[in-house]
Amino acid sequence: MEADERQTKRGKRHSGRLPTTWRYAVMSQFKQSVWSxxxxxxxxxxxxxxxDDGQRLIEAGSLDALITAMAAPNTHEINLAELQRFSVxxxxDGTKP
Structure with a gap:
């Protein structure tokens, strides 16, 4: 088992940001992906x-960037159609949006 995978499974304390399992996710964990x-x-x-078991995952780097963007006031216009597609x-509500 590689060090990244051990760190993902074991977890460690974090600085109040995202859980370790999100921050250190490696692409090998997505081998059973039925939709990307x-x-x-x-x-x-x-x-x-x-x-394929129905779990939905957001890549760690994307999640960090999204949280940062959401915290910045009035920097980006909200695309309601895309937000609706993400919510679905x-x-x-279906495998594919």
Whole structure:
């Protein structure tokens, strides 16, 4: 097992930001992905995956960038259609948005 994977599974204390399992996710964890795509939210491309067991995952780098963009006041126009498409995917209303 590689060091990144051990760190992902074991986890460690974090600085109040994102859980270690999100920050250190490695692409090898997405081998069972049945859908991969992206959404443009708050000016950030958010890469997402749906696994064959129904779990929905957001890539760690995308999640960090999205949180940063959302925290910045009035920097990006909100695309309501894209936000709706993301919400449908996130709720699990179908595998593909």
């Amino acid at each position: 795509g992206s959404f443009r939210l708050f000016g950030v491309e958010v890469r997402c995956h749906t696994l 995917w996130q709720r699990g």
